[in-house]
Each structure stands twice: as C-alpha cells, then as structure tokens.
Amino acid sequence: MNRIFTTAVSRMTLIYVALLSAVCIIFSSFIYTTASSEIDRTSRRQVSGFRTGFGSFIINENDSEQLRQAEAAEAKRHLRVTLFLVNSIVIGGGAFVCYFLAKRTLQPIEESVNAQERFTSDASHELRTPLASMKTEIEVALRDKNLTKDDALQLLESNLEEVNALHLITENLLHLARHKELMETKQIDMPKLIKSIEKKYNQKFKIADMKFEIDNKTTKLISNQGVIQQLITILLDNAIKHAGKGTKVILKIHKKGSNLHINVIDSGVGLNDEALEKIFDRFYKADESRTASRSSGHGLGLSIAKQLVGALQGQIGVNHGPSGKGLDFYIVVPVM
Amino acid sequence: MRILVVEDEYKIANALKRGLSSEGYATDVAYNGDDGLANALNDPYDLVILDRMLPGGYDGIAIVSEMRKSKIMTPVLMLTAKDSIPDRVAGLDAGADDYMIKPFAFEELLARIRALTRSDENKTPDAKLEYKGLSLDLKTKLAFREGKSIELSLKEFSLLDYLLRNPEVVLTKQQIIDHVWDYDADILPNTVEAFIAMLRNKVDRPFEKGSYIQTIRGFGYKLEKRA
Structure with a gap:
C-alpha cells in the first residue's frame, strides 16, 4: 500500500476511535452519575427500612450509616469496574472495526490515485523513450569526426520517425485531457x-x-x-x-x-x-x-x-x- | 575494455554501440532480457549497461539479481525511463552500481563508465591509468612515457588500457581477445600478436632503455617494467 494511504488510514482510524471513545466516555459518565445517585437513594431507603421493621433492635445510627456507605461504595466500585470493562471492549473492538472501515472508505481513492500515477509514469516513459533515442543518436553523431552525408541523412530520417511518434503521443494525451473535460x-x-x-x-x-x-x-x-x-x-x-x-x-x-x-x-x-x-x-x-x-x-x-x-x-x-x-x-x- | 549493452530500443542500442566503439570500448548488444542474461553470465565483461524494462523473461532488475547470485560482480549501470524514487531504490538495491535516467547525455554516460571501471589505485581526478612511468590518459587517449606523448590508434588504446589495468599479470591471448574485441569482431589467431607488435613499436621501440610489454612464451603477454 502507498505510504500516504497507510498514514491516512491510521489517521482516520485514530479520529474514529477518538470519536467512539468520546461517545463512550460521555455515555458512561452519564450512566455512572445516574446509577450512583440511584444507589445512594436505594441504600438510604434500605437503612430506613431496617429501622422501621426491626424496631426492637436498637441500631446505632453511626453503624447503619457506615454500613450504608460501605455498601454504596462497593456497588459503585462494581459499577466502575463493569463500565471500564465494557468501555475497553467497545473501544478496543471498535478500533478494529474503525481500521477496516477507514481502509474501505479510502480504498477507491487509493485505487484511482494509483491508476493515475501509473498512467503518468507510463506516459512519461513513452515520452522519454523517443527523446532518449534522438538525443543519443544526435550526440553520438556529433562526436563522430568522419560523419558522412549518408550518415547524416539516416540520422535525420530516424529522428523524424521519433518526432512523429512524439507527435502522436502528445495528440493522444491532449485528446484524453479534452475528453475528460467534455464528457x-x-x-x-x-x-x-x-x-x-x-x-x-x-x-x-x-x-x-x-x-x-x-x-x-x-x-x-x-x-x-x-x-x-x-x-x-x-x-x-x-x-x-x-x-x-x-x-x-x-x-x-x-x-x-x-x-x-x-x-x-x-x-x-x-x-x-x-x-x-x-x-x-x-x-x-x-x-x-x-x-x-x-x-x-x-x-x-x-x-x-x-x-x-x-x-x-x-x-x-x-x-x-x-x-x-x-x-x-x-x-x-x-x-x- | 569490453561492455555489454542490454537495451530493447534498437535505435538507442545501436547508437550506444557506435558511440562506445568509437571511444575504444569493445561493445556487444543484446536486444532482449534472455540474450542479455546469457551474455552477462557467459562472457567476461568489464561493464554492463542495462535497460530497466526489457521484453522477454528477464527485466533489468532480474538480470542484475541473477548476475549477483552467480557471483558475477561486473559493474552494472542501469538505464531507464522510470525515474520515481522507489524505482531507483529498487534498481540499486537489486545490485546495480549506478542508475541513469533517459534521456541522458552521452558525455555523462562516458564519465560514469570511467567512474565505474576505476580501480582503487586510479581514483585520480585526471582519468589516468599509470604503471611505473607509463601512463594513459583515458580522455585524450594519449599514452605518456618519459615526458613524451604517444598517439595511439583506437585498438592500441584499448589494448594498452587492458594491460595497464592488469599490471604484472600474465594475460593469455584469449583473455586479451575477451576484453579488447567485441563479439562481432573478426579475429585471426595472430591478430593479438599483430596489435601487440604495433603497440610495442610505439611504447617500447622508440625508447633507448627499458621495456614494458613482455612476451611470456607459451602463455601470453605481461606488462612489466624491465631494464
């Protein structure tokens, strides 16, 4: 894969994961606040239930308050652990999903960029080859101190062939550029x-x-x-x-x-x-x-x-x- | 020095052969990858100029890899119209020693050939080969001995170039033929003898004392300074 696309996919994955994490964290903190206030309320009710049901027992106010607090703290701890686990699974698993999603989103773009690159590279190859032929032939001929008229004529003919080839290629490229605009x-x-x-x-x-x-x-x-x-x-x-x-x-x-x-x-x-x-x-x-x-x-x-x-x-x-x-x-x- | 050109564009290949030959390089051409690989593996070239994209089973990269696998460490100059950085990296990593983008300047190609075939002792700025008072300027193609310049024909130059690259080493006639003449050249058994004689006439004969070109009976020739 192209390096630009590797970084683009990772960046996109990171953004997706960050969004997912943000949603998870907001949602979790909402759950946590709601649930913990619910826990506080329930445990308070339970304690008051104790007091009314078992009137003969004289429970120390302080004891019941401690019990209530310990229970609530335990419930909250449990809630925190559960939320943490669930979030980890969601974000961890989500990261994988995000990666594949990002890859899939960018794939068609990558393919078209690759095709474009290949075409440009092919076109430049096709333009350079006749130029290279001409340049080498001319340079070698110019170095030849005993160049005959026949040699020179042959060189011109050969160069003309290459010029025609270049002409054809440029025409084709221009056509392509024009047709792309005027479909x-x-x-x-x-x-x-x-x-x-x-x-x-x-x-x-x-x-x-x-x-x-x-x-x-x-x-x-x-x-x-x-x-x-x-x-x-x-x-x-x-x-x-x-x-x-x-x-x-x-x-x-x-x-x-x-x-x-x-x-x-x-x-x-x-x-x-x-x-x-x-x-x-x-x-x-x-x-x-x-x-x-x-x-x-x-x-x-x-x-x-x-x-x-x-x-x-x-x-x-x-x-x-x-x-x-x-x-x-x-x-x-x-x-x- | 003998060079193999592997290039499928006939015009470029033929122009290269012509240009390199007129610089005194024995040049063979292969027009496709399979021939190119066969030549590179079987003949002792001093340099291979290799096009990157070739018809046939082997492209430039594959040929270099095969050569290196067969422990043929001949310098390879890759020639290509593909100029992207990954392309260049792939070419060099496959074992090429240098990379040139088409279209290239012939002058630069010659300079790169000189650079790639420089031995460790000859990394001088003036492109010269030297052995104990006898030197050869690779650009002007003039030899020098005792302050006198000696004009050489193209073949004499190639021959002296080969001798100077292998001083004090006995070289057989076959070795000399392999490195100084290209595949298409007409060589008779006494061709080497004839050229050695011509070279002697210029390098040894006119000087009163000492000789450089020695005949080793039954083996071949050797460049060695003798009083």
Whole structure:
C-alpha cells in the first residue's frame, strides 16, 4: 500500500476511535452519575427500612450509616469496574472495526490515485523513450569526426520517425485531457461515423497489406461521439501494428439492450494467456521482436482506451479470437 | 575494455554501440532480457549497461539479481525511463552500481563508465591509468612515457588500457581477445600478436632503455617494467 494511504488510514482510524471513545466516555459518565445517585437513594431507603421493621433492635445510627456507605461504595466500585470493562471492549473492538472501515472508505481513492500515477509514469516513459533515442543518436553523431552525408541523412530520417511518434503521443494525451473535460453526450449518426472511419482505414490497411471489414448494425444512438470515434481508432491502430501482414481485421458494432458493443477481431498470431492478461497493464508490449521502425505509442493507446471507457462507465477487454486464432478486443459502453 | 549493452530500443542500442566503439570500448548488444542474461553470465565483461524494462523473461532488475547470485560482480549501470524514487531504490538495491535516467547525455554516460571501471589505485581526478612511468590518459587517449606523448590508434588504446589495468599479470591471448574485441569482431589467431607488435613499436621501440610489454612464451603477454 502507498505510504500516504497507510498514514491516512491510521489517521482516520485514530479520529474514529477518538470519536467512539468520546461517545463512550460521555455515555458512561452519564450512566455512572445516574446509577450512583440511584444507589445512594436505594441504600438510604434500605437503612430506613431496617429501622422501621426491626424496631426492637436498637441500631446505632453511626453503624447503619457506615454500613450504608460501605455498601454504596462497593456497588459503585462494581459499577466502575463493569463500565471500564465494557468501555475497553467497545473501544478496543471498535478500533478494529474503525481500521477496516477507514481502509474501505479510502480504498477507491487509493485505487484511482494509483491508476493515475501509473498512467503518468507510463506516459512519461513513452515520452522519454523517443527523446532518449534522438538525443543519443544526435550526440553520438556529433562526436563522430568522419560523419558522412549518408550518415547524416539516416540520422535525420530516424529522428523524424521519433518526432512523429512524439507527435502522436502528445495528440493522444491532449485528446484524453479534452475528453475528460467534455464528457457531453449527444446523438450520433453511426452509419455516417463508420463511413468516415472506413474511408480513412481502408487506405491504412491497404498500406499495411491487410484486409479490413466492417459489420455495423447500429443506426442512431446517444453517447460522446469523440470518445466512441477515438476508441475505434485506437483498437484499429493497434490491430494494424500487431496483427501482421496478410491478416484480416473485422470491426463489429452492434447494440444489445442499452449497451453498445464494439469488437475488433484480427486473424493474427494472437497472444498467450499470460500476455493477454497484461495487455492493458502499463506499457506492456507483447511483441518481442521489434524492428528498427518501432511502433511507438502502442501501449499508450490501449491505456488511453481504458481510461476513456472508464469515463463512459463501460468495459474494455480482450479475448482469444473466435477460431482460437488472433485477438478479439471488445468494448461495451452504456448508450441511449 | 569490453561492455555489454542490454537495451530493447534498437535505435538507442545501436547508437550506444557506435558511440562506445568509437571511444575504444569493445561493445556487444543484446536486444532482449534472455540474450542479455546469457551474455552477462557467459562472457567476461568489464561493464554492463542495462535497460530497466526489457521484453522477454528477464527485466533489468532480474538480470542484475541473477548476475549477483552467480557471483558475477561486473559493474552494472542501469538505464531507464522510470525515474520515481522507489524505482531507483529498487534498481540499486537489486545490485546495480549506478542508475541513469533517459534521456541522458552521452558525455555523462562516458564519465560514469570511467567512474565505474576505476580501480582503487586510479581514483585520480585526471582519468589516468599509470604503471611505473607509463601512463594513459583515458580522455585524450594519449599514452605518456618519459615526458613524451604517444598517439595511439583506437585498438592500441584499448589494448594498452587492458594491460595497464592488469599490471604484472600474465594475460593469455584469449583473455586479451575477451576484453579488447567485441563479439562481432573478426579475429585471426595472430591478430593479438599483430596489435601487440604495433603497440610495442610505439611504447617500447622508440625508447633507448627499458621495456614494458613482455612476451611470456607459451602463455601470453605481461606488462612489466624491465631494464
């Protein structure tokens, strides 16, 4: 657990316990005052009872007074012990309950803070890596006294790649920041949206030497168009980067009840169960044999998708493809 | 001196190899954790530069731990884009000797490499290796004997650097190859002999009295001052 949360939980527990103790003490002292005045009254009555009932006995006034006092003191002592025991049990047991209560209260906050921290750390990792590539390449080239024009051209090309990667990442981050502010919903004309996506991606899939198919069964619905569009874009970009040449990608969209289902299914090599579990984690890249043209921004894309889906109170996940081959990314978001 | 770079970003890895090689370090590159660990365990490196997050079964932390478990105490410089304090602490506690955050300055990396490979006798401020009147400036790559400066080629520099780090120790040809040439280098059986001869021509031959580079027949070579 995060240290801030450990201290927060202890502090909250202390406050709860202090409140509980205060209530217990006030309550006990109230009981004690009431009960002890009752004891005093009863014992006085008993003594006077003695006197009237056994008139023949001549009891010394002083003796009876002492007896009365001793009895009352004994009763009060008993009362004090009982109250002390009860309070100890209540406060002691209460402390445990308070601790778990405090932990439960703070848990969702902790989770969201952790997620935020992870995202920031992931994003900064993703921003630093292209910068590090560029910096190292440039510095090494500048130290080279016999740098040829070809070397320089190669360096510029490589740097441009990194600049493009950085551009993509910053765009994604800006989108995310903007969407978080503007989570407004309005009517979306799905066939129109899909058409624009189709136009853009037919080209992209063609370049990547892959097949692309769309199966849309929705017409009009109410949600945030920007977010829906970006979610589809992220999943399709992800498929282009990882399914590989010659594979086929299907975008399936349908509405079931009040939920919009989006699936992006590819016929690539897929992933093992372990990798599947980790794919939304931080900047996990299952692809081990990365080539010189690194696929930057991949991890960030899915990470952003997860955040966006969370903002729409939906779900995102991935399964093995229907025929056991490839991957089936799914998004389910409530719409109207 | 031979360095292993374990880094999955091709561009960074290749730029490092290029930059380090031009500084006279024999440099090998592993692009994933498993290869990196295998190399670190099997070859006698003088320094390992290790990326923290790596594809494959072993990340930077796991590689350092495995190395230390196998009693390989080669200095490890960890390179990473993760800069939080707990990350740095975890890296150093796992057995890394130093930690650098990406993006880093190449100049600083070189300085840290020099620092990590300094022996106890060579903690001088001027980055020099010295043995009985023969010295080598690690920054300018010039050798000095009897007040005269000697210019060296990159390989001659690496060779003299290795000899000066192991004075009065008999070094076999294989040991010399392991520490002066990288994995991809083309080495013929007489390559070491050829370079030793070139080095002698510069360090011993021009001087009237005394020699430093000794041949030990049947074993190899030794740096020792003889009159």
